Amino acid sequence: MAGQMSGQPIFILREGNQRTRGRDAQSNNIMAAKAVAEAVRTTLGPKGMDKMLVDSLGDVVITNDGATILKEMDIEHPAAKMIVEVAKTQDDEVGDGTTTAAVITGELLKKAEEMIEQDIHPTIIAAGYRMASVKAGEILKSLAKKVTIDNKDMLISISDTAMTGKGAEATKDILSKIAVDAIISIVDRDNGNTVDIENVKVEKKVGGRIDDSELIExxxxxxxxxxxxxxxxxxxxxxxxxxxxxxxxxxxxxxxxxxxxxxxxxxxxxxxxxxxxxxxxxxxxxxxxxxxxxxxxxxxxxxxxxxxxxxxxxxxxxxxxxxxxxxxxxxxxxxxxxxxxxxxxxxxxxxxxxxxxxxxxxxxxxxxPKSVSILLRGGTEHVIDNIERALNDALRVVAVAIEDEELVAGGGAPEVEVALRLNEYASTLSGREQLAVKAFAEALEVVPRTLAENAGLDPIDMLVELRAHHEKGIKTAGLNVYTGTVIDMWEAGVVEPLRVKTQAINSGTEAAVMILRIDDIIASSRAPPMPDGGMGGMPPMM
The missing domain is CATH 3.50.7.10 (GroEL)
Structure with missing residues (x-):
């Protein structure tokens, strides 16, 4: 009797619930997160493409903004939702770099998957990633240069960088000037140069050209x-x-x-x-x-x-x-x-x-005049909406630059530099974390690699050339996607606030570590079991 009993399966979950464990759970989560990162990857950089999102009511959104794409995509998978959160946090904190954050998260998970297959325990990978993330923050801090509110040309460059690749290229000179003037006029100088972005009101009106947009004091x-x-x-x-x-x-x-x-x-x-x-x-x-x-x-x-x-x-x-x-x-x-x-x-x-x-x-x-308004004009509803998203990113980034007063170069330069320094740091570690730190360094190179791919350049050639420049000590060498050459990004005026980069790496690491530590997924069914004993309505995993 007891023998028979032992052969009987014991159900602890309600019928229709699904449970995935161990490796399966990890690879399922990693796959979903990678798929989401892949969806926004092609939008990165000046030569990135746009996405057209159509919702259930048939409303159309055309955008290049990572946070907007992920918000509009109706994502079902629980692990994939974490990537959406990374982009949302990035958007709330700094307003730009959302695609970068999502892509870095996806790449960190891809590298982690390779290590898990070599039997490196996820906890060790997580520990290594955390160490690397802290170190990356220190390295970025050492690369930062100062900017002040009086350096208007530099602020305009920051705004240009934030708008590039967002459908506002042709008129970014006008829009950048508007964005910088708007932020400068609302800075609260008594409170240590804080900026309340709420004080800028953007009013859209279809008709006219984008050049007709103006700042109203x-x-x-x-x-x-x-x-x-x-x-x-x-x-x-x-x-x-x-x-x-x-x-x-x-x-x-x-x-x-x-x-x-x-x-x-x-x-x-x-x-x-x-x-x-x-x-x-x-x-x-x-x-x-x-x-x-x-x-x-x-x-x-x-x-x-x-x-x-x-x-x-x-x-x-x-x-x-x-x-x-x-x-x-x-x-x-x-x-x-x-x-x-x-x-x-x-x-x-x-x-x-x-x-x-x-x-x-x-x-x-x-x-x-502590609140100002920007009147945006454009040929169609979609054009104006797209311009508004680009302008919002520019406003937020200029505000962050004025608050923090610290900048780094763009164009993939900081990522290559951090990767190089992290590799040196990895060789000082003993233990398996060393592998995770090395993997983290490689993962960061996804940014210049994607910039090259989106511009139709050979990513391997470009990476090799970038590394060569950085090894010679040119810390601001980045990729000019228009000519396919490596140039000094600082001189070219491609600059971003330090916080954009640190936030992207930090939130990307946190999300990746969180997903890595999950080894069991218990999903309740949406609907109660059907009377005829059929399966409950569990949505299919991605």
Missing amino acids: GMILDKERVHTNMPKKVEGARIALLNSAIELKETEVDAEISITSPEQLQSFLDQEESMLKSLVTSITKTGANVVFCQKGIDDMAQHYLAKEGIFAVRRVKKSDMEKLVRSTSAKLITNIEEMTAEDLGAAELVEEKKIGGDSMTFITGCVN
């Missing part, structure tokens, strides 16, 4: 004045910001008013009218000539405001109201009846202009 609202009799242009604007509606309040209690005669109705309407009139009088009494209202403005109130020659806009977004508070120094008013002249903000000019067929309101010459 002030605010743009995608709104028009509420009444045609209002002035189109107000100079010396005194601005009231209201977050309550200029309408009659509904009674809180359900009340019925019975009206029995026309006179009663008339007096009721007159009373409503005079209440609205007194609200408008409260506003005009303060000397306001521009009103931005977060909620609605009643038709009758619009008429009175227009009669007083006040420029009014309604239903302004909350985030825009907050920016207006900052830039005009006005106070947000909830109770209109109690407002005073002290609550008003100021701007030199508020005017409505037609841009691309739509009316927009421009507020310029603010007392405290």
Whole structure:
């Protein structure tokens, strides 16, 4: 009896659950992560290609931005999702280098797989990778050069590098200048040069050429004045910001008013009218000539405001109201009846202009232009969206450069240098970690190798030449993908903030180590087992 018992399988998981263990689990995870890294790999560098992503509703996104691609791809596999997280972290932290981070993670896992096949334990690989990552951070730090907010040419180079290969090449000179000017004007110099990127508002309008994009020292609202009799242009604007509606309040209690005669109705309407009139009088009494209202403005109130020659806009977004508070120094008013002249903000000019067929309101010459707006123009929706993503990367990267004040060269130069130094470091280690550090060094070379491949150059020839330059001590030698030669990236103005590189290597290492340490995957089925004993709805692994 006992003998028979021992032969019986014991189920501890519900039917329909799947469990993968050991080598299978590792190779399954590594394969999925590599597949995701491979998907974005072709977008790396100036000669990288774009991806077209179509979602379930048929909306199209055309982009070269690693984080956007991975966010839009509907990824199911749990290990593959970790690569998406790496790109997201990179995007949140520095705004650029998302593809690099994903590609490095994929390559580290590929190298790890080769080591696992040689029976090197994943824990040892993980330890070696961590050591290498710390060392790589130190090496990068030693390569960094200083930049300050006053070195505008260098900041423009940083912006150019961030935009290259993102569909904004032809106009990157204009856009880079806009990006740098925008960031410089919002730097908080009192707090040690910090930058709040929220203070830059990007407003997109289809129509015109990309060259028509401009930086507005002030605010743009995608709104028009509420009444045609209002002035189109107000100079010396005194601005009231209201977050309550200029309408009659509904009674809180359900009340019925019975009206029995026309006179009663008339007096009721007159009373409503005079209440609205007194609200408008409260506003005009303060000397306001521009009103931005977060909620609605009643038709009758619009008429009175227009009669007083006040420029009014309604239903302004909350985030825009907050920016207006900052830039005009006005106070947000909830109770209109109690407002005073002290609550008003100021701007030199508020005017409505037609841009691309739509009316927009421009507020310029603010007392405290700590928020600026960028008006982006472009031929089609997709062009503008793509340009906006490139511009956002540029803005974030310039902000990081101003905050950290440290730069490294681009074009694969830091990766080759770090790989070289890591190989020297590996030879000082005893134990199997040495192999992991060597593998880490090789993995970093995936960046220059991919740059070469995407430009149609021979990756092996290019790598050999890059290494030769670095061994001679030219630390900033990188790959010029346009000519297929190795040049000094620093002189060519291809530079990136140090944080872009360190963050990519750190988050890539962490994700790779995390995936490596998993040796058991227990996946619950999505649906309960079918009544006829069929399998539950487990999605197929990639």
